[in-house]
Amino acid sequence: MAANSQFSMAVHVLAMLAHSGDDNVKSECIAASVNTNAVVIRRLLGQLGQAKLVTSQTGASGGTRLARAPHEISLCEIYKAVSCGEVFALHAKSPSQDCPVGRNIEAVLCNLQKEIDKAVGEKLGQYTLASVISQVETAKA
Amino acid sequence: MAANSQFSMAVHVLAMLAHSGDDNVKSECIAASVNTNAVVIRRLLGQLGQAKLVTSQTGASGGTRLARAPHEISLCEIYKAVSCGEVFALHAKSPSQDCPVGRNIEAVLCNLQKEIDKAVGEKLGQYTLASVISQVETAKA
DNA sequence: CTAACTGTAACTATACTTGTTACAGATATG
DNA sequence: CATATCTGTAACAAGTATAGTTACAGTTAG
Numbered sequence: 653m654a655a656n657s658q659f660s661m662a663v664h665v666l667a668m669l670a671h672s673g674d675d676n677v678k679s680e681c682i683a684a685s686v687n688t689n690a691v692v693i694r695r696l697l698g699q700l701g702q703a704k705l706v707t708s709q710t711g712a713s714g715g716t717r718l719a720r721a722p723h724e725i726s727l728c729e730i731y732k733a734v735s736c737g738e739v740f741a742l743h744a745k746s747p748s749q750d751c752p753v754g755r756n757i758e759a760v761l762c763n764l765q766k767e768i769d770k771a772v773g774e775k776l777g778q779y780t781l782a783s784v785i786s787q788v789e790t791a792k793a
Numbered sequence: 794m795a796a797n798s799q800f801s802m803a804v805h806v807l808a809m810l811a812h813s814g815d816d817n818v819k820s821e822c823i824a825a826s827v828n829t830n831a832v833v834i835r836r837l838l839g840q841l842g843q844a845k846l847v848t849s850q851t852g853a854s855g856g857t858r859l860a861r862a863p864h865e866i867s868l869c870e871i872y873k874a875v876s877c878g879e880v881f882a883l884h885a886k887s888p889s890q891d892c893p894v895g896r897n898i899e900a901v902l903c904n905l906q907k908e909i910d911k912a913v914g915e916k917l918g919q920y921t922l923a924s925v926i927s928q929v930e931t932a933k934a
Numbered sequence: 935c936t937a938a939c940t941g942t943a944a945c946t947a948t949a950c951t952t953g954t955t956a957c958a959g960a961t962a963t964g
Numbered sequence: 965c966a967t968a969t970c971t972g973t974a975a976c977a978a979g980t981a982t983a984g985t986t987a988c989a990g991t992t993a994g
Contacts, residue, residue: 656881656882656981656982657882657883657884657885657982657983658881658982659881660881660882660883660884660902661884663898663902664884664888664894664895664898664902667894668892668894671893671894676939678938678939679939679940680939684892685888685889685891685892685894685895686884686895687884687886687887687889688886688983688984689983689984689985690940691941691942691983691985691986692982692983692985694942695941695942697940697941698940698941698942708939708940708941709939709940709991709992710939710940710941710991710992711938711939711940711991711992711993712936712938712939712991712992712993712994713938713939713992713993713994714940714993716940727905731881739880739913740797740798740799740800740801740872741797741798742798742801743798743801743805743827744798744952745828745829746828747805747826747827747828748825748826748827750826751809751825751826752812753805753808753809753826753929754805754826754827754828756928756929756932757804757805757925759932760925760928760929760932761801761804761805763928764920764925767916768916768917771912771913771915772880772909772913774912775908775909775912776909779905784901784905787897787901787904788893788894788897788898788901791897791900791901797950797951798951798952817970819969819970819971821970829952830952830953830954831971832953832954832955832972833951833952833954835971835972836972836973838971838972839971839972839973849971849972850960850961850970850971851959851960851961851969851970851971851972852959852961852962852969852970852971853960853961853962853967853968853969853970854961854962854969854970855960855961855962855969855970855971856970856971885982885983
């Protein structure tokens with residue numbers, strides 16, 4: 653299990669929170685739906701909390717709720733919050749600087765990487781948590 | 794070193810091959826520029842060969858060359874050839890089917906994944922190996 | 935005060951990428 | 965034809981990221 657599924661989990665979690673309105677939801681409850689451990693969920697909620705997407709309460713009858721309305725949360729924000737990293741990685745080791753191609757390829761790839769990330773961000777920005785929920789609802793029918 | 798840098802390496806390798814025109818290039822030579830082991834390069838060339846982007850010759854004075862002109866090779870093809878996988882992964886374990894959200898979220902995320910991959914493919918499709926080379930050349934100046 | 939939560943550290947398991955060695959098979963060249 | 969020079973590929977080690985799990989400190993409602 654090495655593939656990064658944090659974004660998928662995050663969307664799932666936030667959709668559940670949206671479903672529960674203003675009620676605090678416990679990490680155990682979310683974990684049951686996502687089918688994983690509560691600590692994994694709390695780790696994820698920590699990242700979403702830092703991104704100001706959710707707020708949590710400690711203590712008895714504590715839990716987590718959305719910090720904003722679903723239509724004010726874009727999928728792009730979620731993606732950035734869990735920092736899934738880049739679509740592709742640059743060279744692990746620097747290429748040979750003695751080679752005319754190796755010397756310059758990194759800069760070109762770096763620019764390309766930025767463009768791709770931007771394209772992904774823009775595509776994700778077309779959707780909000782609210783639109784995800786409405787898709788979940790219509791699928792149910 | 795777990796991040797997938799195969800796409801970066803592939804573009805680098807193909808740019809080198811383009812630089813060498815119709816001459817066979819040895820894996821050792823490419824490996825020196827990419828700063829890695831020749832076997833790693835041969836593995837990569839194997840994938841690029843299956844995608845019909847390069848042709849290789851075994852035996853003495855063998856090596857690899859481009860199968861097509863650089864302007865006929867889009868970055869999207871390269872991306873697909875090295876199968877970098879998806880931008881984000883779906884759930885590792887299936888969500889709980891007892892939860893109204895969990896039951897339907899997978900399909901929604903799957904569609905989203907396809908859309909993102911399509912957006913990435915389209916963006917990459919705007920570039921060819923030739924355009925990468927021209928960027929490398931101008932950076933050199 | 936106590937029970938019920940979150941937050942977080944620490945450790946393990948798993949899996950993926952890369953690096954490396956080794957060797958079989960193909961082929962140009964003398 | 966013999967040989968040196970390549971590719972193709974298997975097999976294994978090493979490094980690293982994600983995820984699962986246990987444990988426990990800190991917070992808060994009742």
